[in-house]
Amino acid sequence: MKFKRSFPFLSIITYTILLTACHDARKLPILGPREAETITTSDGKITVDTVYQTIPDFKFLNQDSTYISNEQFKDKIYIADFFFTSCSTICPTMHRNMKTIFEKYKDNPDVKYLSHTIDFKYDKPSVLKRYAQKLGVDGSQWQFVYGTKDSIYKLAEYSYLVAVMEDTTARDGYVHQGWLVLIDRQRRIRGAYDGTNPEQVAQLMKDIPVLLNEDRK
């Protein structure tokens, strides 16, 4: 008798637990400045929509001396960073961590990597190629790109929101931040992780599958 009465109650609780357990609601935030824009919808109504910051068009020489652009990253998610090959401070750690992620998603063509060099004087494509080979990276999944100072620095500062600069007083001649920036399929910034901090890199590893699943509903 007692069991009979509590049965519906128990089953509701179990049902709720099961339902919430299966529903992974975690969503990554959309970062960067945004603005509101007045738009006209297809049925003629005028509403306000949020316009998020996106990565603009780019075209750079990669480690194979061929031009790459947004085309290669179309419908992919990617991790972008800024480095230079002769950097002896944070870059080796960043790329050690990035390589761990690279190894993990080696068989997934939807995850790509884009490393921009900020050493526009020395890091020509041939230098980048040698660096990539020594890092143990080949194939097109991880791109190392070279561009003019102006184009790279502007992209870093205004689009990826990473501070980079030339500094003659610094040991290696340049200073930069070590963010690994996670970009989604709509070119929006969905996360920035300190590439030298093991906990944040672990978080990035957890966030990649979340972003990968996002548009597959």
Add this chain to the structure above:
Amino acid sequence: MRKVIICILSLSCIATIIYSCQNANQIKQDVYYVNGRDIYIKNCQNCHGSNGEGLAALSPPLTDSIFLKANKHQIACFIKNGINTKITVAGRNYEENMPAVDHLADIDIAQVIVYVTNNFGNRQGMYTPEQVKADLNKCK
């Protein structure tokens, strides 16, 4: 039974006394090791890694005990002046330049040498600032 217990207790007592009476040199080496660890994290770890594993073909690992032993008197020079020639560590060639860490004093170098050569599977014992000074005078 009682005798056995007393015996065990007194034996462990003696063992504890012996263990805690480490000689002064061992304590000095431990101090060097701990200080060396901080210097390592600050100046070396970015390239050589937290476990001395190196970074692919860019930075050599520090786990090759044979290399470290054979080049014992060169390590101070490597740190102070950097390396710009090809070296072979653990059967692999490394040709990237190692930057000089020239702001370290002799005692700092000795401490970081003690840390590296007694960690990552190495066990070479103490290294003194005097030895570092002598090594640096003979750098190639």
